[in-house]
Amino acid sequence: MEQASSSKQPPSETSYQDRKSIIPWIERNGFAHWAMAISWVVIALVAFNVVGAVVGIIAVIATTGATDLQTVMEQMQTNYDAIFLANTTGQVFIFALATLLLVKLHAVKGKRRKFLRLQTSSNVWAVTAIAVLLFVAAQPFILFLGWLNSFLPVPEIFSQLQESMMETITNYLKSDNALLMGVFYIGIVPAVCEEIMYRGYVMRCFEKRWSITTAIIVSGIIFGMYHIQPSNVLPLSVLGMLLAYVTYVSDSLIPAMAAHLVNNGGQVIASSFYPEMLDQTMTPETELPWGLVILSVIITAGLLYFLNTLREKEGEA
Structure with missing residues (x-):
């Protein structure tokens, strides 16, 4: 018995390193991937606002020379360049870069890009083209969802917050030479950063x-x-699901990034040519183009069916 017990050896350093190379930190330490993701969504939202506030204050002080707190706070409401710079900084450093670091806990070296789907696939460009068409065709359907959402009661505090956010975006897009920077701030940055966090991670x-x-x-x-827009939570959630589906079909973030850019950037471009769009508010009394809504539903369903056939063919390959 003594000989048997003495023959047992403690795990070697080599075996521990081998285990580290094939089992991610999350699983080695008994944590759940999904729980970490939900925790990160909450932490990231707080960190995003903190980083944005700090950058916004620094930008206001640097551009206006204001030093007293009241003036800085007033400028934070009207200095649109500072507002969008703060938003962009928060998205890049929290939603994108911090998420890229966090994924090291979820996947071992060599598998992290695949975990986030920062890769191409055999059908990625076909899915990207269809995803772009899908998000164009789905706009009347999304409008319909926004109309449905308008029937739901919204707490006054959230209503005021959303009105303030929309007023900021509207005033910025109505300012001179805002088109290119608007496409960058509202189109490109969220298309990359939000996709890395939500569809990737x-x-x-x-x-x-x-x-x-x-x-x-x-x-x-x-x-x-996450957008903290209760009056738009239904259309935004469905858009998120569509982005998730094209990501799943292609096993790549590229189609979702392209579709996200078309959705956000397209609205910026359209509003620059038709500024009256920015002043429209969806209410239960809003008259919808029902013919376009029905056509949109049919085309959207057809494109989703086509995407599903691509996924099945990819699975058979």
Whole structure:
């Protein structure tokens, strides 16, 4: 018995290193991918606002020379360059770069790009083209969802917050020479940063625990809620689900980034040619183009069906 016990050896350093190379930190330490993802969504939202506030204050002081707190706070409401610089900085450093660092806990070296789907695939360009068409065709349907959302009661505090956010965007886009920077701030930056976080990180973490259908739906709802726009949570959630689906079909973030850019950037460009769009508010009394809505639903369903056939063919290959 003594000989048997003495023959047992403690795990070697080599075996520990081998384990580290194949099992990510999250799993080695008994944490759940999905729980970490939800925690990060909350932490990232807080950090995003903190970073944005700090950058905004620095930008206001640097551009206006204001030093007293009251003047700085007033400028933070009207200095649109500072506001959008702060927003962009928060997105880049928190939603994108911090998420890229966080993924080291979820995937071992050599598998992190695949975890985030920062890669191409055999059908990625076909899916990208269809995704762009999908987001153009779906606009009347999204408008309809916004109309449905308008029937839901919204707490006054959230209503005021959303009005303030929309007023900032509207005033900025109505200012001179705002088109290019608007496409950058509202189109390109969110298309990259939000996709890395929500379709790259959050959705993948959910897939580790739940079915792909559940991962798509839950990540879409969280995406809709993250914008803190209760009167738009339904259309934003559905947009998040569509972005998640094209990501799943292609196993790449490229189609979602392209579609996200078309959705946001397209609205910026359209509003520059039709400024009256910025003053429209969706209410239960809003008259919808029902013919376009029905056509949009049909085309959207057809494109989703086509995407599903591409996914099935990819699975058979």
